[in-house]
Amino acid sequence: MSMPRQARGHAAPPAVRRPGSARRSAAALGLAVATALTGLAATPAPAIAAAPVGPVFQDGLAQPVFSSNRADWIRQEVWVETSVDSDRDGRNDRVHAEVTRLRETETAGLKSPVVYEASPYYAGGNDVANHDVDHELYQPRRPGRGWLNRGGPVRDPATDERLTAAAADGAGSDAKITGTGPQPAISTSHEANWLPRGFAVVHAESLGSGGSDGCPTTGGRNETLGAKSVVDWLNGRAKAYDATGAEVRATWTTGKVGMIGTSYNGTLPNAVASTGVAGLEAIVPISAISSWYDYYRANGAIVAAGGYQGEDADVLAEYVYTRADRQICRGVIEGLEKAQDRVTGDYSAFWDERNYMNDVRKVHAAVLVAHGLNDWNVKTKQAAQWYEALKARGVPHKIYLHQGGHGGSPSVDVLNRWFTRYLWDYRNGVENDPRALIQREDKSLVTYPEWPDPAEADTELNLTPGANGAAGVLTPGRPRHGRPVTETIVDDVSQTAETLAGAITSPNRLAYRSAALIGAARLSGTPRVSLRISFGQPAANVTALLVDYDQNGKAKIVTRGWTDPQNRRSIWKSTPIKPGSPYGLDFDMQPHDYVFPAGHQIGVVLLSSDYDYTIRPAPGARLDLDTARSTVMLPLVGGANALPPANG
Incomplete structure (x- = not known):
């Protein structure tokens, strides 16, 4: 899976309703949030001559006509209430999210669609130990003679040293933010590309990670509903709160949302799209999972994600378990280790919960699938089976396959054309383009009517x-x-x-x-x-x-x-x-x-x-x-x- 960006520390937010682990003092945080929520009341916005109050389109693309200066942007921090209580503390989990939007959404009535990335990696990761793979295979006895376990999980003392930011996608950097709002940001990916084109950007931390409540479950239903809650909030169906406990409404958005991300960050768009949530109009899953069983298993065999021999669902959950309370989810993660079954490798209800193919019929969001043809971490079956199912159901679809390995986003122009059509609802004809864009062995890009090739x-x-x-x-x-x-x-x-x-x-x-x-x-x-x-x-x-x-x-x-x-x-x-x-x-x-x-x-x-x-x-x-x-x-x-x- 894609690895985290930079790790960061945590400090407790004001004790109104503990939304998760915040990252600065209550006074500083409250001042920053209050400034953002009042539309920069402390610093009146300077007049900008001939500033646009809406998007501009040319050649089917949204043009960068808005300010690219981060100091002109508004940043807000919120905790969105979900419909689940995965940490079993008697309160619904809350997802920690940050919004970056244009000043014009406060001063000129601009309504922006949203480019949204959810991730369990923003807060870094933990040292983890993979399972031992040097042991005999499971040998069941014939019926009536019992079952003999000749294999099974053994903890490997070696530490899984993961990559950090190599697979993180999107434009922008982790440079210090000079604009308004909480510091430092969860992430600044995507902002440089999409805010100047009139979009807003939202980053959210998956349940059990960073400033979010709840528990990590490696693709479980709670993670899907946690990421979905942000789409619901952007459409007025869920509540969110700032660090003081005051409710925050997303009055600045059209409610049209496009999710994007790489690996785990790209898997969450697949998961959320499989709920059929209203308002999610487009997704771009990059090197993403469509069935977690096919990530850690293959036709009954226990199979590694490339480069991570011995990793399994419990190991990944432990890796991303970065919320401040490090004990509350212990029972949940222990349950993952038992339910994943590293003995037989059989499919089960555990894996069926994490199979988004089961609900592909609910997907209505336009899907631009991107995958490396030489990705042995998230293997190509994940993209192929998802794409084939979407194609069969008439969902708007396109696929980009490149010669690289894990990660690899389509170009900004390809993304812009997709988001312009489905988030701005600008009729640029993208639905009539060739469905497949493939980077050939000589690195040239070739279009094909469909994939696999109809011939x-x-x-x-x-x-x-x-x-x-x-x-x-x-x-x-x-x-x-x-x-x-x-x-x-x-x-x-x-x-x-x-x-x-x-x-x-x-x-x-x-x-x-x-x-x-x-x-x-x-x-x-x-x-x-x-x-x-x-x-x-x-x-x-x-x-x-x-x-x-x-x-x-x-x-x-x-x-x-x-x-x-x-x-x-x-x-x-x-x-x-x-x-x-x-x-x-x-x-x-x-x-x-x-x-x-x-x-x-x-x-x-x-x-x-x-x-x-x-x-x-x-x-x-x-x-x-x-x-x-x-x-x-x-x-x-x-x-x-x-x-x-x-x-x-």
């Missing part, structure tokens, strides 16, 4: 064994289902996926390559594998890689996927494996859009444990693949015509 077709490839551990052949067409043709993998997690993909021979992987491509072949969508495997033991990881081999045989992993064969029937329940019995495993790799250059070979590599992502059991597990009954499905633009012929 892609699922192309089935079969596997022909190699000899003595060398790569076999990947060819178009369905396999001939004759007698089983078996190849064996011996698990050795000390060999990384990159090492195994590049190995000329190895007993620890199976590899299959196409003939050299005559022309470039573009993948657009979700690759899948259908494997027939038997196991020498009751538990094993199964990993599939899609690989690009250049003319020199150098391997580049394009995408990958994982499964727990115990979940072959359902992610909801583990079913025992009988050693020696063959099972069909059908699972997806992470979606991608990738061009294999002419002269390269498309490769598929199969292995068991994946050092950087899966649980890491002791070496030696045996997997036997029936190549005659196993296939790979690739979404290729042009279908099988993009590949050399089977006899080529």
Whole structure:
């Protein structure tokens, strides 16, 4: 997930109703807030010749015609009352938020739409310990014989050293604010871009973090409702209070809200949009989660977010638990550790609560999805499944895919065009633009009618064994289902996926390559594998890689996927494996859009444990693949015509 901006200290606010942890003395805070709320009564606003009293649009974009001087802006601090009591103190939680708006909203009757970012990271983070991943896999006994736990969570003494501001999005800086209102600001991101164009900006701290009440729950319903409450307040449906306890009304806004953010900050827009809240007109989720199960699990397997082996929902909640009271949420976080189930990896009611796909039918906000094609923290499935569901329901949608990893916002012009259309309601025709904007491998930006590319077709490839551990052949067409043709993998997690993909021979992987491509072949969508495997033991990881081999045989992993064969029937329940019995495993790799250059070979590599992502059991597990009954499905633009012929 995206990491916090700068950490800050806390001091108690006036004791009218403790809204959370404020950051300065009561007297100074009260004076600052009073000044902001009275429209700068202490310092009369100077007259500005020919100042605009409304937005100006040109070429479909809101123009920066308002002041860019922070001293001309009004800043307010509020605590918004929610409908939940997640810290169980007998009072509804309150969300700490700050508003930055133009002086004209006080002096000239300007009504501004709002660009809103919610985050659990503004107050920094705590030192946390990830779970141990070096242990045996869970092995259920057959029905009637009980259940045997051969794995389970163990605390790792190593500290998870997170990045700080690398994934924080938006323009602006954390420079000291010279304008009116509370000091220092929660964040100044987005202000430099949007206030000069007539928007207001709101930053809010997620429940359990910073100055907010409540408890962090890593995507739980309370966090959704906490972030939603700010939209409700901006539309007159919720109450907010200043540090003195006085009610504050948002009379300066149109009520039209656009949420934006990266990673956790981008996940909250998805969550809030899934409530169907009125007034949320647009969202821009960047590297965002649509289902938390798919962040920490994959097809029943316990799988890490890239770079954070052993992290899970409880660890992340502990990391962002930065409110002043550090004891009140202990029971909640302990409950997360139990409910997340690092033993079986099964889907459950816990994960179902954190699956925003369940409520995608309620989304009406226009959605501009942005994601890195090489993001292995929040993986591309999160964007692809969300986008596909929105598309199917006719929600206004657009997708931006780039060649980077975690984070990466569309350009200001792309965002401006989106927010201008849906927040200012200015008819700039954005809904008629091509739906997909993709940064190609050479860094050029290319538009496509839609994503995945409408010209892609699922192309089935079969596997022909190699000899003595060398790569076999990947060819178009369905396999001939004759007698089983078996190849064996011996698990050795000390060999990384990159090492195994590049190995000329190895007993620890199976590899299959196409003939050299005559022309470039573009993948657009979700690759899948259908494997027939038997196991020498009751538990094993199964990993599939899609690989690009250049003319020199150098391997580049394009995408990958994982499964727990115990979940072959359902992610909801583990079913025992009988050693020696063959099972069909059908699972997806992470979606991608990738061009294999002419002269390269498309490769598929199969292995068991994946050092950087899966649980890491002791070496030696045996997997036997029936190549005659196993296939790979690739979404290729042009279908099988993009590949050399089977006899080529």
